[in-house]
Amino acid sequence: MLMRKIYIAGNWKMNKGLQETKNFLETVIPELNKLKLENVIPLIAPAYPFLEEALKGSYGSCMQVSAQDVSVHSEGAYTGEVSAGMLASLGLKYCIVGHSERRQYHNETDATVNAKILKLFENHITPLVCIGETLQQREEGKTENVILSQLSGCLKNIKLLSGEEIILAYEPVWAIGTGKTATPSQAQEVHNLIRNWLKSNYSDKVAEKLSLLYGGSIKPGNLQELLDCEDIDGGLIGGASLKEEDFLEMVQIGRKSKGQEC
Ligand SMILES: O=C[C@H](O)COP(=O)(O)O
DSSP states (O other): OOOSOEEEEEEOTTOOOHHHHHHHHHHHHHHHHTSOOSSEEEEEEOOGGGHHHHHHHHTTSSOEEEESOOOSSSSSSOTTOOOHHHHHHHTOOEEEEOOHHHHHHHOOOHHHHHHHHHHHHHTTOEEEEEEOOOHHHHHTTOHHHHHHHHHHHHTTTOOOSSSOSOEEEEOOGGGSSSSOOOOHHHHHHHHHHHHHHHHHHTOHHHHHHOOEEEESSOOHHHHHHHHTSTTOOEEEESGGGSSHHHHHHHHHHHHHSTTOOO
């Protein structure tokens, strides 16, 4: 019996405009509606201007919609920023924070991510928090330290009781958009480290219920072997989530994995 929710989460990054968003949903939603998806949650994260269209197009289906980022501020003179309150007013339930591209190009730190999580909590939005090491850190044998330090920094003073308040995504930076996926055993090793940290720092219940996604060059051809790992509860998928047929195939793989009825 599956204990955790499996997410097939498409991070569209700065891809797809209005018409492409509509086309994607017009193709994907009728297919999703034919499936019996128990614990599998399909999710897409379009760019800000198309969130409302994505919510409209997904309405009444199991598709969930997420933002890709949020401001640390609530309101005020912050040109270009979007607050958690604004996202909540659209009816949004999920938001990605701490993606390595935000860390790399916008100098976001674990403290920034922590502040964003708090804002999302205040607005009843589930944060999908990304962590992961760079190639240099892995080669220097620092993966474990980096992951543990990101966990304690991002989750500082964050209360978790059920484990379903938050989703974590382990994304080794060297595997993002490079075609280099972590091997299932490399990914499982880090996921197990994270699960044990959750046990020690929260509770068995939180560790048991919290969905822990892998991200980095996932495609239909390698998703199954990743989902076969005990501690991998879905994927945060960039490039391969943009194609309707690949997204649907990955939802089907998620549905058939981990003892899901199909
Ligand atoms: O958020 C998604 C990740 O950055 C993975 O992107 P990718 O699947 O294109 O490697």
